[in-house]
Amino acid sequence: MTTQNTEQANGLSFGSIIRRPETGSLIGFLVVYIFFAALGGAVFLGAPGWSSWLNIAAEVGIIALPVGLLMISGEFDMSVGSVVPASSMMAAILCGHYELPALVGILGGLSVGLLVGLVNGLIVTRTTIPSLIATIGTMFAVMGLTLGLAVLIKGSTSVSYIPDATTKQLLGSFVGGMFNVSIFWWIGFVVVYFFFLHLSPFGNWVFALGGDRESAKNAGIPTDKVTMGLFMASGFGAAFVGIAQVMTYQAAQVAGGQSFIFNSIMCVVIGGVLLTGGAGSVIGILLGTMTFAVVNQGIFFASLDPNVGSIIIGVLLLVAVLSNDTFRALAMNYATKKK
Numbered sequence: 117m118t119t120q121n122t123e124q125a126n127g128l129s130f131g132s133i134i135r136r137p138e139t140g141s142l143i144g145f146l147v148v149y150i151f152f153a154a155l156g157g158a159v160f161l162g163a164p165g166w167s168s169w170l171n172i173a174a175e176v177g178i179i180a181l182p183v184g185l186l187m188i189s190g191e192f193d194m195s196v197g198s199v200v201p202a203s204s205m206m207a208a209i210l211c212g213h214y215e216l217p218a219l220v221g222i223l224g225g226l227s228v229g230l231l232v233g234l235v236n237g238l239i240v241t242r243t244t245i246p247s248l249i250a251t252i253g254t255m256f257a258v259m260g261l262t263l264g265l266a267v268l269i270k271g272s273t274s275v276s277y278i279p280d281a282t283t284k285q286l287l288g289s290f291v292g293g294m295f296n297v298s299i300f301w302w303i304g305f306v307v308v309y310f311f312f313l314h315l316s317p318f319g320n321w322v323f324a325l326g327g328d329r330e331s332a333k334n335a336g337i338p339t340d341k342v343t344m345g346l347f348m349a350s351g352f353g354a355a356f357v358g359i360a361q362v363m364t365y366q367a368a369q370v371a372g373g374q375s376f377i378f379n380s381i382m383c384v385v386i387g388g389v390l391l392t393g394g395a396g397s398v399i400g401i402l403l404g405t406m407t408f409a410v411v412n413q414g415i416f417f418a419s420l421d422p423n424v425g426s427i428i429i430g431v432l433l434l435v436a437v438l439s440n441d442t443f444r445a446l447a448m449n450y451a452t453k454k455k
Contacts, residue, residue, distance in 0.1 A: 138400030141388045144436065145407040148428075152414030160417040167294035168417070173409035174302040177402070178357050179376050180383040181309045182349040184401040187384055188313075189325040189346055190393030191240065191247040195232055196354040196380060198258035200373030203228045203358035205262055205275060208368035212277030213270055221277075222287075222359055229355025230348050232258055237344030255377075263370050273370040279363050288363030298360050305353070310398040322346070326393030382429065383408045386436040407432070 203225035211221035239250040313319040324332035387404025389396030415425035
């Protein structure tokens with residue numbers, strides 16, 4: 117009897133593990149980290165290595181979190197790549213060109229992100245245009261507006277701004293000379309999004325939207341409001357990163373931010389979020405972001421050809437998609453056997 121109970125407990129434990137969407141992400145992170153730790157040696161394992169990939173993870177991670185929630189709900193946001201430079205340029209122009217207080221520039225930059233998110237949400241909920249196409253359209257529109265306004269106001273595609281000591285310390289400083297303060301903001305965002313997705317009723321609504329939007333609407337879930345809120349959260353995250361970049365590098369560039377589009381999506385997919393929506397977790401997105409950052413920076417510590425890094429990321433993305441389907445199939449098979 118004891119043996120049977122033990123087997124049942126082990127089976128339950130295994131079933132609980134394979135049902136977790138972040139299981140594949142954890143395995144992927146451990147494999148990648150061990151691989152680059154072996155090649156990078158003590159430098160990669162020490163503070164220089166940790167600070168290098170954590171700084172990258174923090175920037176893309178702040179954007180990947182809301183993008184991940186959007187993908188869980190069945191939507192995409194390609195406009196984040198244009199919101200980053202637009203918000204940074206807004207903050208730099210307000211504070212650097214017009215010499216307004218830092219708080220005004222920060223609020224102005226964040227407002228850009230919220231406005232773009234609101235527009236995206238309105239287009240998606242009020243029309244039949246898919247979010248992928250709608251956000252590509254807003255991306256190009258915001259890129260054009262950012263370039264045009266920067267040249268019109270400043271006469272240049274680059275605007276410099278030297279923040280005050282307090283603002284610099286809060287948004288653009290390096291702890292110990294290596295770890296960007298954005299890492300701590302990233303951790304804070306993880307906690308907030310974990311609460312909303314996994315501990316509040318709002319999270320159930322997000323998963324319901326990704327599973328079946330019509331059923332969710334018929335069940336009384338305010339699908340349009342949830343969708344608009346998610347798009348605004350995505351715009352806010354991208355705007356926050358843009359402002360942090362201004363405070364860190366003391367300049368805003370019109371052309372910056374395009375890499376965040378696909379990098380954030382890769383982090384989310386590597387983190388176990390299904391492209392079809394309805395499944396995923398904040399911890400998985402966190403692990404996916406860390407995995408991406410380790411590969412991104414590990415190639416330099418391992419003295420590998422940068423092209424090898426692109427190959428590894430590409431293979432990792434394909435493996436992640438396959439493993440997501442595999443773990444989901446295992447979970448469904450286990451659930452069927454339990455009935």
